[in-house]
Amino acid sequence: xxxxxxxxxxxxxxxxxxxxxxxxxxxxxxxxxxxxxxxxxxxxxxxxxxxxxxxxxxxxxxxxxxxxxxxxxxxxxxxxxxxxxxxxxxxxxxxxxxxxxxxxxxxxxxxxxxxxxxxxxxxxxxxxxxxxxxxxxxxxxxxxxxxxxxxxxxxxxxxxxxxxxxxxxxxxxxxxxxxxxxxxxxxxxxxxxxxxxxxxxxxxxxxxxxxxxxxxxxxxxxxxxxxxxxxxxxxxxxxxxxxxxxxxxxxxxxxxxxxxxxxxxxxxxxxxxxxxxxxxxxxxxxx
Numbered sequence: 001x002x003x004x005x006x007x008x009x010x011x012x013x014x015x016x017x018x019x020x021x022x023x024x025x026x027x028x029x030x031x032x033x034x035x036x037x038x039x040x041x042x043x044x045x046x047x048x049x050x051x052x053x054x055x056x057x058x059x060x061x062x063x064x065x066x067x068x069x070x071x072x073x074x075x076x077x078x079x080x081x082x083x084x085x086x087x088x089x090x091x092x093x094x095x096x097x098x099x100x101x102x103x104x105x106x107x108x109x110x111x112x113x114x115x116x117x118x119x120x121x122x123x124x125x126x127x128x129x130x131x132x133x134x135x136x137x138x139x140x141x142x143x144x145x146x147x148x149x150x151x152x153x154x155x156x157x158x159x160x161x162x163x164x165x166x167x168x169x170x171x172x173x174x175x176x177x178x179x180x181x182x183x184x185x186x187x188x189x190x191x192x193x194x195x196x197x198x199x200x201x202x203x204x205x206x207x208x209x210x211x212x213x214x215x216x217x218x219x220x221x222x223x224x225x226x227x228x229x230x231x232x233x234x235x236x237x238x239x240x241x242x243x244x245x246x247x248x249x250x251x252x253x254x255x256x257x258x259x260x261x262x263x264x265x266x267x268x269x270x271x272x273x274x275x276x277x278x279x280x281x282x283x284x285x286x287x
Contacts, residue, residue: 007208015122020080022115024087025103027055027153029112032091032100040164041092047163052088053081054160059152063127063145067134110219117214120180121207124150124187128195139192146188151181179221179229183214186231 013019031037031052041048054061060074075081090099103112127149131142148155154173161168173181187210193199194206217230229235 007204011204011207015119019115019119022112023119024056024084026112026116028052028088028091031055051160051163055153056084058156059123059149062148062152062156066145066148113218114215117218118211120150121211125191128191142192143188147185151184154181
């Protein structure tokens with residue numbers, strides 16, 4: 001096998017069962033680490049299971065809604081549902097919490113996280129191709145569906161929290177995007193450009209390079225325990241360039257208040273001068 005064939009063979013990797021299993025393990029572990037999730041698993045196992053399915057299949061649900069398809073279509077994949085449900089049961093209800101502790105071991109956790117990032121690439125490419133089959137050459141639709149398919153679990157996090165009885169609108173991903181949501185959006189744009197032949201690179205090469213970036217970045221962030229996005233310097237520069245010149249609402253309100261006070265003072269002074277002039281003319285007439 002030659003070196004140039006590696007990306008091509010990589011693009012033909014089947015996701016089921018090993019990569020899908022890693023995705024389910026990482027997703028359900030992330031759910032269990034949410035505050036109050038363990039209590040919900042004791043109080044209402046069905047709500048906990050439904051939340052886990054949203055973590056595992058949130059991208060399919062959101063992309064189906066966007067394309068006008070049944071949001072329960074993911075339930076027809078009986079094998080995937082059984083596999084994800086088995087992972088959910090073992091992580092939440094395994095005696096002595098052995099299954100969760102096993103995969104919480106750092107080397108295994110890094111392996112699972114890296115494999116999960118591989119599935120992210122496949123989900124984005126599948127979402128872009130699926131959107132193109134419904135809306136030919138509709139760039140925005142392709143980007144949106146690819147983004148939803150790859151980061152749906154994060155984008156519908158508010159609905160998932162409602163299932164567990166939590167309402168935190170300030171955690172909306174559109175208000176403050178997490179790194180996975182941002183990098184998925186970048187990937188959706190790149191694969192949409194490549195799909196429409198505006199990016200001079202083969203699809204399998206782009207899949208390989210993008211996946212390597214995802215895996216290396218994810219592993220590095222986990223090892224360094226850093227929550228800072230690698231895009232932070234670029235975001236700061238672009239934000240200052242395009243949106244930094246705008247005034248904040250507080251400054252605008254302050255300036256409007258000052259201008260209104262200034263105008264009222266001017267009006268009062270002009271009206272006072274007018275009254276003084278009238279009085280002087282009347283006094284001259286009486287003299």
